[in-house]
Amino acid sequence: xxxxxxxxxxxxxxxxxxxxxxxxxxxxxxxxxxxxxxxxxxxxxxxxxxxxxxxxxxxxxxxxxxxxxxxxxxxxxxxxxxxxxxxxxxxxxxxxxxxxxxxxxxxxxxxxxxxxxxxxxxxxxxxxxxxxxxxxxxxxxxxxxxxxxxxxxxxxxxxxxxxxxxxxxxxxxxxxxxxxxxxxxxxxxxxxxxxxxxxxxxxxxxxxxxxxxxxxxxxxxxxxxxxxxxxxxxxxxxxxxxxxxxxxxxxxxxxxxxxxxxxxx
Amino acid sequence: xxxxxxxxxxxxxxxxxxxxxxxxxxxxxxxxxxxxxxxxxxxxxxxxxxxxxxxxxxxxxxxxxxxxxxxxxxxxxxxxxxxxxxxxxxxxxxxxxxxxxxxxxxxxxxxxxxxxxxxxxxxxxxxxxxxxxxxxxxxxxxxxxxxxxxxxxxxxxxxxxxxxxxxxxxxxxxxxxxxxxxxxxxxxxxxxxxxxxxxxxxxxxxxxxxxxxxxxxxxxxxxxxxxxxxxxxxxxxx
Amino acid sequence: xxxxxxxxxxxxxxxxxxxxxxxxxxxxxxxxxxxxxxxxxxxxxxxxxxxxxxxxxxxxxxxxxxxxxxxxxxxxxxxxxxxxxxxxxxxxxxxxxxxxxxxxxxxxxxxxxxxxxxxxxxxxxxxxxxxxxxxxxxxxxxxxxxxxxxxxxxxxxxxxxxxxxxxxxxxxxxxxxxxxxxxxxxxxxxxxxxxxxxxxxxxxxxxxxxxxxxxxxxxxxxxxxxxxxxxxxxxxxxxxxxxxxxxxxxxxxxxxxxxxxxxxxxxxx
Numbered sequence: 174x175x176x177x178x179x180x181x182x183x184x185x186x187x188x189x190x191x192x193x194x195x196x197x198x199x200x201x202x203x204x205x206x207x208x209x210x211x212x213x214x215x216x217x218x219x220x221x222x223x224x225x226x227x228x229x230x231x232x233x234x235x236x237x238x239x240x241x242x243x244x245x246x247x248x249x250x251x252x253x254x255x256x257x258x259x260x261x262x263x264x265x266x267x268x269x270x271x272x273x274x275x276x277x278x279x280x281x282x283x284x285x286x287x288x289x290x291x292x293x294x295x296x297x298x299x300x301x302x303x304x305x306x307x308x309x310x311x312x313x314x315x316x317x318x319x320x321x322x323x324x325x326x327x328x329x330x331x332x333x334x335x336x337x338x339x340x341x342x343x344x345x346x347x348x349x350x351x352x353x354x355x356x357x358x359x360x361x362x363x364x365x366x367x368x369x370x371x372x373x374x375x376x377x378x379x380x381x382x383x384x385x386x387x388x389x390x391x392x393x394x395x396x397x398x399x400x401x402x403x404x405x406x407x408x409x410x411x412x413x414x415x416x417x418x419x420x421x422x423x424x425x426x427x428x429x430x431x432x433x434x435x436x437x438x
Numbered sequence: 439x440x441x442x443x444x445x446x447x448x449x450x451x452x453x454x455x456x457x458x459x460x461x462x463x464x465x466x467x468x469x470x471x472x473x474x475x476x477x478x479x480x481x482x483x484x485x486x487x488x489x490x491x492x493x494x495x496x497x498x499x500x501x502x503x504x505x506x507x508x509x510x511x512x513x514x515x516x517x518x519x520x521x522x523x524x525x526x527x528x529x530x531x532x533x534x535x536x537x538x539x540x541x542x543x544x545x546x547x548x549x550x551x552x553x554x555x556x557x558x559x560x561x562x563x564x565x566x567x568x569x570x571x572x573x574x575x576x577x578x579x580x581x582x583x584x585x586x587x588x589x590x591x592x593x594x595x596x597x598x599x600x601x602x603x604x605x606x607x608x609x610x611x612x613x614x615x616x617x618x619x620x621x622x623x624x625x626x627x628x629x630x631x632x633x634x635x636x637x638x639x640x641x642x643x644x645x646x647x648x649x650x651x652x653x654x655x656x657x658x659x660x661x662x663x664x665x666x667x668x669x670x671x672x673x674x675x676x
Numbered sequence: 677x678x679x680x681x682x683x684x685x686x687x688x689x690x691x692x693x694x695x696x697x698x699x700x701x702x703x704x705x706x707x708x709x710x711x712x713x714x715x716x717x718x719x720x721x722x723x724x725x726x727x728x729x730x731x732x733x734x735x736x737x738x739x740x741x742x743x744x745x746x747x748x749x750x751x752x753x754x755x756x757x758x759x760x761x762x763x764x765x766x767x768x769x770x771x772x773x774x775x776x777x778x779x780x781x782x783x784x785x786x787x788x789x790x791x792x793x794x795x796x797x798x799x800x801x802x803x804x805x806x807x808x809x810x811x812x813x814x815x816x817x818x819x820x821x822x823x824x825x826x827x828x829x830x831x832x833x834x835x836x837x838x839x840x841x842x843x844x845x846x847x848x849x850x851x852x853x854x855x856x857x858x859x860x861x862x863x864x865x866x867x868x869x870x871x872x873x874x875x876x877x878x879x880x881x882x883x884x885x886x887x888x889x890x891x892x893x894x895x896x897x898x899x900x901x902x903x904x905x906x907x908x909x910x911x912x913x914x915x916x917x918x919x920x921x922x923x924x925x926x927x928x929x930x931x932x933x934x935x936x937x938x939x940x941x942x943x944x945x
Contacts, residue, residue, distance in 0.1 A: 220903065
């Protein structure tokens, strides 16, 4: 009789467990503790806490299609927390550099990466990400060049870094640098979902690079910028405008650069 | 030199912050070498307290307590003393042999002296078969016998026993009495406490009666019965 | 000296034959073996997480034996009066304290050693079978150093446990206070860092002075925690390591001194 009751209880609880809706979004964006509190509570086990919050951030990042402002803020806080709890751990800095700037969280990314400079003085990626942010997003070539130079002196730095530092003045090279950067990141990632995000961005940037080259050629031939991208097709420079993997449409900005209505997000 | 010497011993227990219980008051007597000395009194009279003071487990507030003329607080005072406490409390996970070995080491016995002695003692108390059994599997009687064995491991000159006869069946009591007598024949001094007058009357050379911490009688057991009855009645009335 | 070793041996035997001890050892063993699988589940540098889980498991094991088992065994000794047959022999009270300390230390070192071997084997296995972009070098020597300092840390905590046991008779009280000291000690360095950062600017000066006092008084356990150095292969500062070693030994000795002073005067009723 007791066995029967026991079995009923077991199946009941298992059934309820499957029925309860597990909201990934809720779990991953649950409130984060203050870094100082988390550190004091974890005491000597803070590296484990760091692993935990990094995992949460990574699952969140690979699970969501589009980020709202609050969500990208959560992501930056989670990554800051992970890097605070184990400042010698490289992964949080890597993830911050790869994800946050593209979601508009430049200041948060810089905060995390600058802290990383103090602790990991043998990882070229950290000053490189800072340089890339200054260069690609903030258009501050001077600061970027300094960072790239710093990065080039560190072990295992890619050999193109010094060249990069010197090419910064040249306009129109930004997209190609971003493409090279993304390709490097793809090599280092093993997470399928993060890889697909990076590939998506790479595809968008390659489309932009393609359009930029077309605009340059137009300028060479006709001496001025085209009025709109369709002119490129009319003049037979390109056969079609490539698709934006983010669902927007590409357009020509006033100063002759290519961007998309999707903002690449 | 007396085996045990107590001079004007006072001991007060503090219960909580205010209550004070006077356990032993102005206790003075001596136990000479080679005698069997009985320490008798009702429960709570201060017998265990006195014995604990002698063994250095607690400390007297005032007065001098000595074993073989060394202060009781000094470890050396206990070098020639074997102690059998009121309730046997042994390390559960050790075997009988291991515990005996441990006791011998604490007395500073070298391994050479020890092995033969230990085996003889185990045989004497009838625990030879159980010597490799863990103490948690010992019956109460077996534990009691092991405690006696560990008290005798160093062939001590003085054996102090706290209520050795309590809780024993008639056969057990007889065995302890015989042991006490045989120890005296070996020239040892035995000091033991009891709350039963008959126990000390039959075997002791001298007896002390303690009631409410005070010494009421000291001398040969032949004369003790009357005093004992008086004091017990006085004590029972209050 | 021989008497101290006898007490140490008996303490060791009593501890190792406690069923709880075996249970915890098995639990931690399973945790260590599972650490690689757990690490695989989580996202991040798998080897780093494996090492984190493994070293944290070792710390937990050490904490259990050093804090819980030590206060438990001494309280048991006092409560069941098994101590009577020890202290009534011709030994001094300080010999009992030292003997207990040595026995508990050997017990702890033994437990952590077993755990460490399991950890090394597990780590080696996952290191060899890892399928990641670039397999990092593991600082085996630094792990050994971290193991040594972990043992020293545990001996200090045992001394804390013995210190509290020397005047209370409740195992729970001694354990709770020892745990509190551990928690404070593990966080001293963290609090210092926080106070010196931006967040710390708003803290009242009274609290800061109180903290300075605490920093002097309580044991700074982070000095003996070499986990970060082992896992991240950080450079060794021999001077600091030497000072930390001295600190650990001195603090332990101080605690044992106090404990024996208190225990000398304790009434065993």
